[in-house]
Amino acid sequence: EAWSSDFESRVSGVNIEGFGIAFIQNGNKLMVAYTKDGEPLDKAKVGELMKNGLTQEKLAKIQKVLASAVEPLLAEYKAKNQEFGQAQKKLAESQPQSAPPPEQKKAAGYVKMLTQFAASNYQIFMGKIDSASEDEGGIKDAPGQSPMDADDFFEASVLSSNRGEKGAPVVWVKNPTLDKVFGKADDNRRTMIIPGVGLVKGGAPGGPTLIGGAIQQAEGGFLVMDFMDVLRAPGLYQALMSAAKTGEASMVESGLQGLMSGKGEAYHVPSKVKIVMIGSPSLRMMVERQDADFALNFQASADFESTLKVSEESVAGYVQFFKKAVMSLARELKQEATNLTQDAMSALVEQGARMAESNRKLTAQFGALYSVVREATYWAHEAGRTEVRREDVDTAMQTRQDRDEVYRQHMLQTYKDNVFVVETTGKKVGQINGLAVMGSFGVPMRITVVPSAAAGSGEIISVDRQAGPSQTGSSFNKALGIVEGFLQNLFAQKRPFPARLSISYEQNYGGIDGDSATSTEIYSILSALSGVAIGQNFAVTGSADQFGNVQAIGGVNHKIEGFYELCKARGLTGDQGIVIPQANVADLQLSAEVVQAVKDGKFHIYAVSHISQGLEILTGVAYSEILSKARANLSAMGKPEAKSKN
Structure with missing residues (x-):
């Protein structure tokens, strides 16, 4: 660099009355040009100078002086160029030799094959090939086909182009299919008419045309699809798993049809794409259970918040x-x-x-x-x-x-006509109104408890569970265990629990699951054991633990509005309402009508955190008194709470 800078300054320093020289590199050759005031000197410029007084004799003298200045500079340039070439060769020889990567070998092999093909079939560059040509050498057009030209052999298939784009591409595919995502290979077969034979499919002169898909467009970036759409598209999920595993996107002749028939040739294109699939967590977990490769290929996941x-x-x-x-x-x-x-x-x-x-x-x-x-x-x-x-x-x-009104009104009418028996006034022992959600609205459900003396240790019998294993779910069955634990903790610390309790969700003709009626079952059991009646003007919802703490449930707004609708249809009495968990107060977002009814004192919502609070609201009796009566009745059954001697 130091020599080049010095050499250029000496070249530019040659100046004879404004005339100078310039060295121009043209490939491997070095050309010398004359200049005038730093600009190249051509015939037009010389002619203009002659008109302005420059004589041929003077120009010849100047050229002679410039030539004498050029000779040493040119000799120096050639010597230095040779010296630098030898130094570069020695440097290259001193570097460790490494084998070219496979992609480079493939590319070099392809270029070699392409040049050999072009040399052997030079006539395709001389215009369209006539099928009637007398020349027997090289490639000739098949009878019946249109003439071929160089484009048929050498036209490149551009799979994707992000020219002009900035950053990594992000490609979102709506309604993805195998062809839309991976592209396909068009075999380009052309129909020939052969006399005496008929129509025949002929091979394409330049091979298949590769038509790129979304995964090629997303090269170096992100491919985004809906997970469910991917699973619905025939062959697409399997192709994505293969691409994620091998790093190659396979394009098949005739696309999905060629893949399904097994007759389409596959062309493998290297692919570096991050595949993003959007779907529910449950869908992801389901696929993970069914396909071990999914968890292996898709190791990163991000869950979006459903609320703000x-x-x-x-x-x-x-x-x-x-x-x-x-x-x-x-x-x-x-x-x-x-x-x-x-x-x-x-x-x-x-x-x-x-x-x-x-x-x-x-x-x-x-x-x-x-x-x-x-x-x-x-x-x-x-x-x-x-x-x-x-x-x-x-x-x-x-x-x-x-x-949704037709079904909702039909359900409401069945309650109004007492087809489904749910009372909204009066009091009953061992009977309570539970709540469930059907679709987008809540419905009340009558729950009853019948106690009886047990021959040995007591137990809780679910009529619904006895109807068949498919009638109750695991959460419901667990809730029964929690109720039993609550009763054991309350009444069976010294003696076995002596009562047999039969619980029924009346007029339940389908399956039942969930634990949102755990507190409801406890209320009805304590009512049945104590003989204290529960107001039927109330409905209850709430999970609970074995210590009687009331826990949050789902669908609280639908449940409240469903019971309100029934009470309104039968006539609001002013003392009707619903008992919910304290933990669900933050979830209340009720309709304007229900809010106004609560403000006017026509309907009531009670939030409780323990069974004791809810039971007192439902019965109007102190919790301690209810437990005392329950113990007395249990004592009569088997005296589980006999006083110990001091």
Whole structure:
């Protein structure tokens, strides 16, 4: 570098009345050019100088002087060039030799084969090949086919191009198929007409055309698909597992058809792509159990939160989402720009909290929210308005409920007609109203307990479980064990529990599972053992542990609203209500009608944290008194609580 810098300065220092020299490298040759004021000297420039007074004699003298300056510089350049070449050769010889990588060998082999083919069949570059040619050498067109040219042999298949893009590509594939993701190979076979034979498929002169898919477009980046869509697409899941394992994306002639028939030739393309599949955790766990390769190939997972904490930031994000949604929908409906009133935004945020079943969180399922915004926007445009109001959101939600109304009203009518017997007034011993969720609404269920003296140690008998092993689930069966543990802890510390308790979920004609009625069963058992009646104007939900602590359950809003609907249909008495776990208070996001009924004192919601609190609300009797009566009755059955002598 030092010599080059010095050499260039000496070359540029040659100056005879503004004339100089320049060395120009042209491949392996070094050319010398004359310059005038630093610009190349061509015939036009010389002619212009002659017009301005430069004589031929003077130009010849200048050229002679410049030539004498060039000779030593040129000799020096050649000597240095030879010296540098030898030094570079020695340096290369001193470096350890490494074998070329397989890809380089393949590429070199392909180029060699390509040049040999081109040399042997030079005539394809001389125009279209005529099938009637007399020349017997090289490749000739087959009879019946259109003439071939060089493009048929040497046209390259561009699998993907990210030219102009920045960063790693992210390719999202909707409704993926094997061909859409992996591409396919078109065999390019052409139909020939051969006299006396007919139509015949001929081989393509340049081989198959490879048509790239999404996995080639995502090379070096990310390929994103819906997991369920992948599983539904024939052959796609297996192909993805193979690509993840081998690092090669296989393209098959005729795509899925060639793969299924086993006749399509496969072409393997090296692939470095991160495959991202979006699906539910349950779907992932199911596939992991069925396919060990899945867990091996997909070792990283990220679970998205289904809810957002209510905060200034999350509510602001909600509002922005709603605004963009109504603007997008207005364009889709070809309507004027639509705005959201504050009341409408409040109603949508409330709906987000209701979907999350919480008054402290908002749902992150924006697809479900978008459908609500869509319907509300529709009703606003139907009313001839360019703004969405709360009434439009309410209409959207009401119409959704109306679509389920036939079944819901049918169920409600069966309760009103006492087809399903559930009492909402009066008091009963050993009978209580439990709650369940069917679809999107809650329904009450009558639970009864009948106690009797046991011949030996007592037990709890579930009529539903005895009906068959498929009638009750594991959570339900575990809940019965918890109830038994609670009773043992309360009444059988010194003597065996002497009662046989028969529990029945009346008019249950299907399977039953879950532990949300654990506290309900305990209430009805203590009522049956003590003889203290439970108010039928109440319904109860809540899990519990063996110490009587009431625990959270799911679907609390649907359960409350379901019992409220039944009480309203029969006539609200002002003392009806529901007992829920204290832990579910944060989940309350009730309809405006139920909220108003509670405010007006027509309906009541009681939150409890222990069995003792709930039982006193249900019976109006002190918990200690109920236990005392229960012990007395149990003593009469088998005296399990006889006093020990001091």
